[in-house]
Amino acid sequence: MLSLDFTNTLDYRHSDNSTESLTSYERFLDWAVEKNITEQDAADKLKYSEREPEEALNRVLQLRELLYRLLSAAAMKKHVAEEDLDCFNSHLAEALGHTRITQTDGGFDWSCRPGGGGSEWIVYTIVKSAADLLVSNQLDRLRVCANPQCGWLFLDSSRNRSRRWCSMDSCGNRAKARRFYKRHQHNPDLLR
Ligand SMILES: [Zn+2]
Numbered sequence: 001m002l003s004l005d006f007t008n009t010l011d012y013r014h015s016d017n018s019t020e021s022l023t024s025y026e027r028f029l030d031w032a033v034e035k036n037i038t039e040q041d042a043a044d045k046l047k048y049s050e051r052e053p054e055e056a057l058n059r060v061l062q063l064r065e066l067l068y069r070l071l072s073a074a075a076m077k078k079h080v081a082e083e084d085l086d087c088f089n090s091h092l093a094e095a096l097g098h099t100r101i102t103q104t105d106g107g108f109d110w111s112c113r114p115g116g117g118g119s120e121w122i123v124y125t126i127v128k129s130a131a132d133l134l135v136s137n138q139l140d141r142l143r144v145c146a147n148p149q150c151g152w153l154f155l156d157s158s159r160n161r162s163r164r165w166c167s168m169d170s171c172g173n174r175a176k177a178r179r180f181y182k183r184h185q186h187n188p189d190l191l192r
Helices: 001-008 025-034 040-049 055-073 084-096 120-134 137-140 168-184
Strands: 097-101 108-112 142-144 153-155
Touching: 001 055, 001 120, 025 040, 025 055, 025 120, 055 084, 055 120, 055 142, 055 153, 084 097, 084 120, 097 168, 108 120, 120 137, 137 142
Parallel strands: none
Antiparallel strands: 097 108, 142 153
């Protein structure tokens, strides 16, 4: 899901070794291509036409952190801060003002494309995706990874809704290894 992929561009956000994927405005546009929000040609044009890429990136990162606060609070069934919700609603008003219904081969779809030529519509698409999730019945399945350092958000699609980690390969196995170590730390032979 787009809004979750966006918040997860900061890896291990609650640790000292967090890894930022969006290290530049160009990387953000590359990410948007990867996520099929835009095409490579359009992204390349935007890379060259943005006069203040650092400011544009800062706006993107501020929005990401706002979405993270909202969605992680929602995942933990906590109330979100009023000012965050107000701020999100201003973004949403702008996004909806630029949202259209367009025709596709099989029917219709949402499309966020202002005529101005900037990259704002990429951000509108992400904001719309977050708003859709917040009011959808999938919100019940929204989780924060149980690894306290990770902080990734994911949708739990397991049948009994018991998934705890963003990925078994990374956080799940790490948690298991830690438990194993704790259990056996008084018996070092088992760790060899
Ligand atoms: Zn995780």
